[in-house]
Amino acid sequence: MMNLTNLPIGAQAKVVAVNGNNAITKRLMEMGVVPGVSVRVIKSAPFGDPLEIRVRGYHLAMRKNEADAIEVSE
Amino acid sequence: MKFQIPNSKFQIPNSESVVVNPIKGQRTKDNGHFTIALAGNPNAGKTTLFNALTGMRQKVANYSGVTVERKEGFWRLNGSENTARLIDLPGLYSLDATSLDEQIARDVLLGKVVDLPKPDTLIAVVDATNLERNLYLVTQLLEFKIPVVIALTMIDTAEKQSLEIDTDKLSRLLQIPVVRVKATQKQGIEELAKKVLQSAQTEATPNFVWLSNANFTENTDEDDIHLSLSDNKSANKKIFARYNFISEVYQEAVKPKDTLERSVSEKIDRVLTHKFFGLLILIAILLLVFQTIFSWANLPMDLLDKGFGALGDFVRAEMPEGILTDLLVDGVIAGVGGVVVFLPQILLLFLFLSILEDTGYMARAAFLLDKLMSRVGLHGKAFLPLLSSFACAIPGIMATRTIENPKDRLATIMIAPFMSCSARLPVYTLMIAAIFAGQTVFGFLSLGAVLILAMYALGIMVAVIVAFILKRTILKSPTPPFVMELPPYRLPNFRTVFQNMFTRAGLFLKRAGTVILAISIILWALTAFPRVQSPMSNIQSQEVAASNEQPTINEGQPAIDESEQLQNSYAGKLGHFIEPVIQPLGFDWKIGVALIASFAAREVLVSTLSIIYNVGKDETEESASLIQAVRDAKKDDGTTTWTPLTALTLMVFFVLAMQCMSTVAVVRREANSWAWALFMVGYMTGLAYLAAFLTYQGGRLLGFG
Numbered sequence: 220m221m222n223l224t225n226l227p228i229g230a231q232a233k234v235v236a237v238n239g240n241n242a243i244t245k246r247l248m249e250m251g252v253v254p255g256v257s258v259r260v261i262k263s264a265p266f267g268d269p270l271e272i273r274v275r276g277y278h279l280a281m282r283k284n285e286a287d288a289i290e291v292s293e
Numbered sequence: 294m295k296f297q298i299p300n301s302k303f304q305i306p307n308s309e310s311v312v313v314n315p316i317k318g319q320r321t322k323d324n325g326h327f328t329i330a331l332a333g334n335p336n337a338g339k340t341t342l343f344n345a346l347t348g349m350r351q352k353v354a355n356y357s358g359v360t361v362e363r364k365e366g367f368w369r370l371n372g373s374e375n376t377a378r379l380i381d382l383p384g385l386y387s388l389d390a391t392s393l394d395e396q397i398a399r400d401v402l403l404g405k406v407v408d409l410p411k412p413d414t415l416i417a418v419v420d421a422t423n424l425e426r427n428l429y430l431v432t433q434l435l436e437f438k439i440p441v442v443i444a445l446t447m448i449d450t451a452e453k454q455s456l457e458i459d460t461d462k463l464s465r466l467l468q469i470p471v472v473r474v475k476a477t478q479k480q481g482i483e484e485l486a487k488k489v490l491q492s493a494q495t496e497a498t499p500n501f502v503w504l505s506n507a508n509f510t511e512n513t514d515e516d517d518i519h520l521s522l523s524d525n526k527s528a529n530k531k532i533f534a535r536y537n538f539i540s541e542v543y544q545e546a547v548k549p550k551d552t553l554e555r556s557v558s559e560k561i562d563r564v565l566t567h568k569f570f571g572l573l574i575l576i577a578i579l580l581l582v583f584q585t586i587f588s589w590a591n592l593p594m595d596l597l598d599k600g601f602g603a604l605g606d607f608v609r610a611e612m613p614e615g616i617l618t619d620l621l622v623d624g625v626i627a628g629v630g631g632v633v634v635f636l637p638q639i640l641l642l643f644l645f646l647s648i649l650e651d652t653g654y655m656a657r658a659a660f661l662l663d664k665l666m667s668r669v670g671l672h673g674k675a676f677l678p679l680l681s682s683f684a685c686a687i688p689g690i691m692a693t694r695t696i697e698n699p700k701d702r703l704a705t706i707m708i709a710p711f712m713s714c715s716a717r718l719p720v721y722t723l724m725i726a727a728i729f730a731g732q733t734v735f736g737f738l739s740l741g742a743v744l745i746l747a748m749y750a751l752g753i754m755v756a757v758i759v760a761f762i763l764k765r766t767i768l769k770s771p772t773p774p775f776v777m778e779l780p781p782y783r784l785p786n787f788r789t790v791f792q793n794m795f796t797r798a799g800l801f802l803k804r805a806g807t808v809i810l811a812i813s814i815i816l817w818a819l820t821a822f823p824r825v826q827s828p829m830s831n832i833q834s835q836e837v838a839a840s841n842e843q844p845t846i847n848e849g850q851p852a853i854d855e856s857e858q859l860q861n862s863y864a865g866k867l868g869h870f871i872e873p874v875i876q877p878l879g880f881d882w883k884i885g886v887a888l889i890a891s892f893a894a895r896e897v898l899v900s901t902l903s904i905i906y907n908v909g910k911d912e913t914e915e916s917a918s919l920i921q922a923v924r925d926a927k928k929d930d931g932t933t934t935w936t937p938l939t940a941l942t943l944m945v946f947f948v949l950a951m952q953c954m955s956t957v958a959v960v961r962r963e964a965n966s967w968a969w970a971l972f973m974v975g976y977m978t979g980l981a982y983l984a985a986f987l988t989y990q991g992g993r994l995l996g997f998g
Contacts, residue, residue, distance in 0.1 A: 237529075240529070243774040243776065245391070245529060246387075246774065247776055248529055248532040248533065249389065250386060250778070251425060251426045253536045253537075254533070256536075261562075262562075264568075264663065265571060265572055269660060269673075271562075271566070271660065271779060275423075275425040275426055276423060277423045277780075278559075278778065279778055279779065280659075280663075280775065280777045280779050281774075281776045281777075282663070282667070285774055285775065
């Protein structure tokens with residue numbers, strides 16, 4: 220099991236699941252982070268948080284807290 | 294792994310005619326107008342299209358009871374024959390009603406908004422460079438069973454990224470018309486009008502293949518929507534199904550290049566969101582913005598101030614002396630003028646905010662600062678409202694509506710007025726000019742500049758502490774989620790920027806102007822009644838006349854001395870009444886009167902002090918005579934009123950106290966409760982008193998004052 224947070228900067232991976240059943244997971248999915256989509260970690264903000272990822276051709280920022288819910292596989 | 298929706302072999306119809314049914318009889322138009330709603334993701338080019346379609350024929354208001362902006366205009370579809378009422382919905386990612394904006398948009402689509410008929414057609418503004426996520430909203434719009442026409446924007450940019458979009462195929466797959474538009478060059482507008490007109494005259498034949506799974510019912514009645522709201526699991530399944538459909542459409546209709554190459558935005562972001570330089574650049578940009586706001590606004594503010602002064606003089610000269618003239622000059626003109634003077638600053642602030650927002654930088658600022666903001670318990674998005682509050686808390690508080698969680702929003706509203714707004718500046722500058730002028734720190738820094746900076750810092754510090762406490766007590770909620778798009782950098786469209794600036798300025802004038810006008814009249818009445826008939830009508834007047842440096846010189850006429858009038862007015866009595874309370878702060882009853890008056894609006898302190906010290910009402914904070922009068926002012930016991938310590942105490946009080954009726958009114962509306970508005974007045978003023986008390990008494994203990 221690997222989470223998005225575990226990915227090094229620049230790595231690309233495929234989303235396996237968005238865990239949890241709350242407003243955050245819903246928002247993530249609405250923004251296009253659904254199982255099967257590929258994502259790339261772009262960078263982290265100055266204090267290590269939030270993360271910037273690229274998904275479906277656009278850039279999305281989220282805290283590590285939220286990224287923890289996203290399960291990925293290489 | 295490959296995810297497939299069960300019914301993936303959706304039918305590709307041969308032409309649009311399957312969707313756009315033969316006319317089933319003209320729809321009933323509202324007063325001969327169609328109603329058309331414009332929906333789209335934030336940053337999809339919706340506002341630019343709206344402006345291109347409506348020109349200047351638009352108006353901005355609020356949806357009743359909430360603060361979501363309601364923007365609508367008229368669109369001539371084809372000449373004068375068919376006009377449409379065009380509703381610009383707020384920018385949306387989804388319609389699941391998790392935010393206020395989404396909720397309102399749904400109400401519009403369901404025809405649940407008062408005096409707004411259910412739209413005949415929806416225009417979905419779709420950003421070609423971000424097709425998949427933009428189409429997500431389109432699938433949701435289609436579920437509302439209203440005909441949808443897609444306006445595809447940003448095609449040039451998409452083509453530059455060598456994305457090839459087959460518009461015809463896209464249209465066939467989605468079973469709705471797709472029109473390429475370039476709003477700035479008015480390209481595609483006629484075609485859009487044609488398609489919209491066709492759609493508006495037909496019934497939608499929804500065919501949401503993505504939901505034709507046994508798990509979902511096909512109808513999207515309100516009940517069903519509410520059901521899906523309360524049931525996250527089925528909502529998540531729906532999201533999944535919609536995106537699967539979109540992925541298939543995307544693969545069919547778009548030939549993407551490989552996305553390994555860095556986009557221009559990514560290159561810019563290597564600098565602007567750099568771990569170290571990013572923050573430095575952010576600070577530099579903010580400094581530049583504020584420096585520009587304050588230096589550019591000076592001249593027009595001066596002119597406005599003089600203009601209102603001249604208008605007052607003119608009215609006083611032309612109209613017969615009497616109570617009506619006094620009301621007009623001292624109440625209406627002075628009061629409204631006091632607000633309008635701040636318009637240049639507000640306009641400039643909105644100009645810069647629009648530019649920062651439209652270029653995409655604002656999202657980066659939130660990204661850079663989120664970690665800091667979340668330490669306090671706030672969302673990165675709270676940064677923008679707090680930043681705006683440095684110009685004026687009113688637009689700042691209005692800007693909090695982008696924060697989704699109500700508790701976080703409330704916490705941000707509660708601390709926004711601690712940011713030193715432009716109305717405090719006249720007070721700071723008067724104190725500095727009168728008491729601290731020409732003094733320096735370390736030999737080269739002006740003491741005035743250091744003091745102003747210190748006041749800003751004090752406000753920010755207290756705001757951070759209060760937010761910290763609020764978020765751990767009455768507004769306790771988990772740290773808000775932060776899922777935010779970082780839109781590609783774009784050059785701002787200046788027409789949009791200016792239009793935005795002027796509509797917002799208009800709203801500010803209307804909102805603040807009405808409240809301030811009312812308060813000004815009340816205040817004027819408090820200072821003008823009861824009337825003192827003659828200078829010698831009571832004993833106190835002699836004291837006043839004796840201590841007055843400029844006795845009235847109008848011989849023959851029983852002119853009323855203004856100080857005397859004030860002393861005997863209701864306001865004067867109030868000033869005396871609160872004197873015991875403010876004495877520990879080093880304030881006398883005259884400052885008390887000015888303080889009471891300044892609870893309407895902070896800058897009123899300046900004009901009230903000039904009335905009290907009898908130097909004429911049109912004086913600005915920089916007028917030499919008022920400055921001199923402040924320096925010369927004596928308490929009733931003959932000691933000097935304004936020592937450096939008193940001036941500092943007053944400034945500290947002004948940093949923290951809630952002295953702005955307009956803000957209170959806006960908070961009452963935004964929080965939708967008087968309790969929160971009054972709580973704000975109470976706790977802020979309590980804090981202000983405490984801090985002023987500590988400053989004055991502490992200063993005295995240390996031997997100052």
